[in-house]
Amino acid sequence: MYITIEGIDTAGKSTQISALSSYYPDAIITKEPGATAIGKEIREIVLSAKTQSKKAEFLLFLADRAEHIEEVIQPNLHKTIISDRSVVSGVAYALIQGEISETAILHLNRFATNGIYPEKVFLLKLTKEELEFRLSQKKLDGIELRGSEYLLNIQEALIKASHLLNIELIEIDATQDRETITKQILNNMKDRND
């Protein structure tokens, strides 16, 4: 079973992924971008914000994704794979960027992944109020400085991307306490032994 945890900054993805890893000790815990040797280098380039071309940035994320699918996902499809972001983020961020057509975004992502998509998307969803509260409590990085409107647009785009990719979407209220969120994810994961 291959699942992805998606959500905007401060939604609590990392916390949930580390909680899930204790319930699935044999699972492959992975992420995009940056899970492979090449991916780590791509991640540094792409998050350094030095790319001038939005297309170049999109293609770097795609290169990371192609490597991730071939090295990590495809060989482990018989195991439980829990990924921090996936093609769903890839499509969502590109949709918001607005530089590339929806058709091309979908087509190129299918090309990069060989059509290997997660079975389920768990979206940790924040309200505007909670997002603004959480942002006010921390030192903001580059993406977070774009503000709550931008992040809420991304959140909507994550939902749209799941539909466009035809992946089952499970929306989880990320304002709940950690344990409740973990339980809701566990309840929606198919078979703990696969």
Ligand code: TMP
């Ligand atoms: P993170 O690993 O801390 O979540 O950071 C990854 C950043 O890259 C995050 O801001 C989302 C962004 N991103 C894209 O813009 N496109 C993509 O395809 C992916 C996977 C992530």
